[in-house]
Amino acid sequence: MLTKRVISCLDVRDGKLAKSIQFQGTIDIGDPVEKAREYYEAGLDELVFYDITASHEGRGIMLEVVRRVAEQVFIPFSVGGGLKSASDGGRVIEAGAEKVNYNSGAVERPEVLSEAARAFGVQAVVLSMDVLRTTPTLQVPSGFEVVTHGGRQRRGLDAIEWARQAEQLGAGEIVVNSIDADGTRQGYDVELTRQIADAVSLPVIASGGGGTCEHLREVLQQGHADAALVASMLHYGSHTVAEIKSYLSQQGLAIRSSPPAFVSTRAK
């Protein structure tokens, strides 16, 4: 039986780890490679890196971060942030990522999902969507609207419909990030996550709002998510990977065990 995954998200700007709060401003909190290694050793199941760098030079720095992570971290990880084409995706895969993560780029040009799926296989294509709760309209009947550019641009696109479309196009996994919940630590948007998880047959990763272990349980069980993304809970040290996993496991969820680090017995 597949385990429910605990994933952490690392926002990287100019090669440094940053954490955004409700998409308003960010603070630098360290070296992403060191952090990734620390979480890997603590038994985290997967990592997501978002490149929030604006500059062209920053992109090169990001690829270097990806390469360094791939040398030290032996769990799957995806990379996203500003990717627009299959060749953008190819560069991060070549640098060592398992999966590429499209967000605004896919809203602007949905075919990029098909192009990436053809190039790398559906298992390597992740659609991330930032979603805002709105009053239901004809265009957005569910009242969950897709937004882009860090939440600044409303797209008049229904999140549930977008998830279905992305599945058809070739996404292999969907990250659902609630803008309302992001950074609040008041819990995931369980309703949004469940509606999307039930609308598609892809794995869904819940994102935004995780503040306690109970929040993760809630979204993994009631929200039908396959994985939950945690950021501040780990980055600010209020929880450890082991605490989160042992809580979820005690609550009856199938969770990956955390084996001790590999120690070589090879004679030097």
Add this chain to the structure above:
Amino acid sequence: MARNGCGLVRQRRETYHQAVITIVDYDAGNPTSVQRALSAVGAASRISADPDHVLHADRVIFPGVGHAQSAMAVLEERGLDQALREAFARGTPILGVCVGAQLSLTRSEEGDTACLGLVPGLVRRFPPLPSELKVPHMGWNRIELSGLSGPEHRHPLFQGLPEQNEFYFVHSYYLEPSDPECVLATSVHGLRFAAAFACANLAAVQFHPEKSGPLGLALLDRFTRWSPTC
């Protein structure tokens, strides 16, 4: 060079740190991930598309992600199919990973592809499963060792594996070797399938040891010392 050459294998073992591990490059997935994981366990390797590098390797890792049919086409075009068959026949320890494991069997339902046939068996598509079970089977799943449980009966690749374990899988097709005796471990996703099998000097795993954390590294480490029994 004689198959089952015990003396040769023993000699290899003593000089393993200079031994050459070839990672087969056939444009299917990212062989660099495997190379990085080998580096992490202290084993040097080379990524190569040259059939000679497969023939003259001390060990071969046959990785892969992608479509069986296009993968076989590239192997044939580069002469790597014959090189792998010959390396297998001469007793070189080979580790097939994911699509590499699948291509070692006779035939795949993916594109109805004739594979290398190193070991008799089929590669089957997961049948329609209940909606909560998704295909591709992607994520961390537990493997259960087959057969007798005592450590003395275990295959060398799985020595020391804890009963509570998980490995990282990504696949839509599963391994079905004809001889159930060669199945080393199984996993469950809607149905029970072979997560690993071994036959003589070929070992094959459906999961990705290079992405399976410390347990995956330990398996790769054991592969670099594995002397297939005579």
